[in-house]
Amino acid sequence: MSSNAPTAKHDKANVADSKTTEQPLSQDKKPAALEEDDEFEDFPVEDWTEEETQIPNGNAHLWEESWDDDDTNEDFAVQLRAELKKLGK
Amino acid sequence: MNPFQPVADVETRLCTAVNAAIQSWNAESLAQIVQIEPPYHPDEEYQELIYSLQNNYPEDDDSTEERLEQLIKQIVPETEESEDADGRPIQSWSSLVTFLVNWMAFLRDVDPANYLEVYQRLKELLEQANSALQHPTKGILMLPTIMSYSNTFAKVAMGLDKQPELIQDLLEESMSEEGQRESLPEKAANVVRQAFITCLNDRNTVPGGIKNGKPDGKKVGIYKMANICLRILQQAEKPESCETIFRNIMQSSPPLGIYPAAERVTFLYYLGRYQFANTRFYSAQLVLQEAWDHCSTDQLYYKQRRLILVYLVTSNLLLGRFPTENIYQLAEAEGFREAFTPITQAIRKGDLEKFRRITKLDFSHPASSFLLRHRIFYQIGNYCEVLVWRSLARKVFLVTEMQDQDQEEELTMQFGDATKDKKASSLDLNTLLHAFQLLEGRAKNKNAAVSAQDQGPGRRSMASVIQGLHTPSKPKYIDPDFDGVDGLVPYDHEMDMLEMESISSSLITQGLMNGYISRSSLRVALSSISKRGGLDNAFPNPWENAKSRNSDDVLGWKKEAGSETAGLIVHLSGARPVGE
Numbered sequence: 300m301s302s303n304a305p306t307a308k309h310d311k312a313n314v315a316d317s318k319t320t321e322q323p324l325s326q327d328k329k330p331a332a333l334e335e336d337d338e339f340e341d342f343p344v345e346d347w348t349e350e351e352t353q354i355p356n357g358n359a360h361l362w363e364e365s366w367d368d369d370d371t372n373e374d375f376a377v378q379l380r381a382e383l384k385k386l387g388k
Numbered sequence: 389m390n391p392f393q394p395v396a397d398v399e400t401r402l403c404t405a406v407n408a409a410i411q412s413w414n415a416e417s418l419a420q421i422v423q424i425e426p427p428y429h430p431d432e433e434y435q436e437l438i439y440s441l442q443n444n445y446p447e448d449d450d451s452t453e454e455r456l457e458q459l460i461k462q463i464v465p466e467t468e469e470s471e472d473a474d475g476r477p478i479q480s481w482s483s484l485v486t487f488l489v490n491w492m493a494f495l496r497d498v499d500p501a502n503y504l505e506v507y508q509r510l511k512e513l514l515e516q517a518n519s520a521l522q523h524p525t526k527g528i529l530m531l532p533t534i535m536s537y538s539n540t541f542a543k544v545a546m547g548l549d550k551q552p553e554l555i556q557d558l559l560e561e562s563m564s565e566e567g568q569r570e571s572l573p574e575k576a577a578n579v580v581r582q583a584f585i586t587c588l589n590d591r592n593t594v595p596g597g598i599k600n601g602k603p604d605g606k607k608v609g610i611y612k613m614a615n616i617c618l619r620i621l622q623q624a625e626k627p628e629s630c631e632t633i634f635r636n637i638m639q640s641s642p643p644l645g646i647y648p649a650a651e652r653v654t655f656l657y658y659l660g661r662y663q664f665a666n667t668r669f670y671s672a673q674l675v676l677q678e679a680w681d682h683c684s685t686d687q688l689y690y691k692q693r694r695l696i697l698v699y700l701v702t703s704n705l706l707l708g709r710f711p712t713e714n715i716y717q718l719a720e721a722e723g724f725r726e727a728f729t730p731i732t733q734a735i736r737k738g739d740l741e742k743f744r745r746i747t748k749l750d751f752s753h754p755a756s757s758f759l760l761r762h763r764i765f766y767q768i769g770n771y772c773e774v775l776v777w778r779s780l781a782r783k784v785f786l787v788t789e790m791q792d793q794d795q796e797e798e799l800t801m802q803f804g805d806a807t808k809d810k811k812a813s814s815l816d817l818n819t820l821l822h823a824f825q826l827l828e829g830r831a832k833n834k835n836a837a838v839s840a841q842d843q844g845p846g847r848r849s850m851a852s853v854i855q856g857l858h859t860p861s862k863p864k865y866i867d868p869d870f871d872g873v874d875g876l877v878p879y880d881h882e883m884d885m886l887e888m889e890s891i892s893s894s895l896i897t898q899g900l901m902n903g904y905i906s907r908s909s910l911r912v913a914l915s916s917i918s919k920r921g922g923l924d925n926a927f928p929n930p931w932e933n934a935k936s937r938n939s940d941d942v943l944g945w946k947k948e949a950g951s952e953t954a955g956l957i958v959h960l961s962g963a964r965p966v967g968e
Contacts, residue, residue: 340691342684345648362709362711369786371790379783380790
């Protein structure tokens with residue numbers, strides 16, 4: 300099994316402004332199985348109190364805002380470094 | 389009951405019940421009488437009504453309508469002109485009479501299995517109900533009826549929309565001036581929107597439309613009706629048509645905060661989806677966070693919470709704010725870890741190859757089914773890309789800085805301090821281009837494992853070279869229009885310096901990189917990198933950047949009383965008394 304075997308698959312969705320889209324949308328093909336959007340069901344009750352919501356335990360830390368990875372010894376950085384070194388930079 | 393009084397016919401009995409419901413101001417009870425959808429409750433009563441109407445008030449008799457009208461006027465005196473308790477005149481409610489006549493005709497004529505007929509007749513009936521809603525005082529009693537009809541109407545429209553062969557003629561009629569066809573769900577939403585507008589513009593309320601902290605008069609129906617319209621438009625994938633509703637709300641609605649929680653959360657969900665669809669991710673995030681915070685935690689509403697969370701997490705991710713373990717551990721976040729962590733990892737590291745594999749258009753990555761399922765594939769692929777660019781530029785800077793330092797140390801050892809390099813505060817575009825080309829090239833290789841081991845020419849294992857494993861899969865797509873033309877070579881995109889400059893300037897314009905491009909030396913001079921904050925000055929925090937570039941005001945989210953057009957709201961809390 301070789302990886303350079305011909306691939307018959309065409310791209311099935313259209314991302315018009317992606318610079319790396321190598322294969323534009325083939326007109327006769329629709330995106331693979333785009334299911335119906337999930338319906339947001341009606342609530343059977345009208346109201347509830349704040350105690351019954353997320354607010355009482357609202358201070359949970361939900362988001363990470365500083366995630367920059369300064370590690371130059373992780374695999375990706377090491378490989379990148381090796382590659383760029385070859386440029387003599 | 390008086391045993392000597394003859395038993396009234398079924399039409400009279402129903403009209404008597406209608407009159408009693410209006411008299412006792414019971415809108416729910418009115419809605420329960422004017423049912424349109426089988427199974428009816430109680431069924432025998434409605435079957436008797438249908439049978440009686442067909443025999444005594446047949447469709448093909450010219451006098452039927454007039455006789456029914458007379459009957460209703462007689463049995464439902466609440467439709468007559470009258471006076472309220474203070475002696476002020478109350479105008480007659482003839483639109484209710486028309487509505488009731490047509491409701492009976494609907495029951496008599498319409499075959500519930502004939503969707504097209506149901507759609508057309510229900511549309512007329514709903515329009516008449518909307519007219520009845522406009523009565524200044526009594527109109528409000530129509531609200532539950534209109535909500536129930538609108539829900540049925542929406543279902544019918546959505547169902548018919550999937551059977552284009554049935555609705556060909558209907559659609560032909562609805563060509564707009566621009567030659568665009570209005571879809572059936574859009575037409576349905578327009579009918580429902582009438583009721584929304586009536587509620588919104590109710591003049592028969594206290595000024596401001598808020599009484600004892602609650603919406604007054606028909607304003608109580610604003611979000612109930614808006615939510616039905618928004619659901620239809622969302623399901624019909626017409627988010628752009630929602631905008632008018634949000635603009636109307638900003639203009640005339642009391643603040644969202646005084647409405648019941650269920651209405652608020654539902655509305656905020658649709659508003660969030662609308663903002664998301666319009667790539668206003670910061671607004672989407674604000675709105676969906678509010679929806680999440682105020683949604684009931686009852687396990688019955690797991691599905692609603694999960695849907696809110698999908699778009700809340702995605703909006704945040706697109707703005708450079710990643711979900712923490714606290715989110716991944718939520719029951720509602722099932723499957724999120726598998727879908728989102730490959731993306732966040734690729735963004736953190738600047739691993740463009742991995743990112744391309746996740747967002748590859750053959751949907752071969754395991755995360756792609758989740759992303760497609762929730763219609764966030766395109767957004768992730770397009771709007772997270774800049775975050776990957778930023779991290780890659782940052783990493784290339786870090787890595788080359790290390791190399792420069794190594795070189796410096798060597799040179800210093802040989803020649804002393806004199807050779808101190810000034811390059812450390814700039815990013816070489818040739819190096820960056822090389823990194824981009826390398827990763828884009830690897831991403832084209834179908835086999836991720838081989839690609840990962842690829843150390844470049846000269847370092848590949850002999851076996852893998854012989855097998856040709858490093859050959860990137862070449863693009864093969866040729867547009868069908870050009871199929872068979874000799875000598876056509878499919879376009880194979882290769883990054884060049886112009887694109888590198890474009891990417892760098894894009895990062896600078898978006899506030900994700902601080903500096904300027906020197907085209908003569910092909911470098912990006914990074915700002916304030918030697919000052920306090922260092923690298924963070926040159927590559928600002930994406931989330932902080934998004935926050936500083938966006939407003940907390942969201943179109944459609946009415947937070948305070950007052951009209952947008954009435955000018956600015958003046959807060960006097962901080963004002964000092966005259967003379968101080």
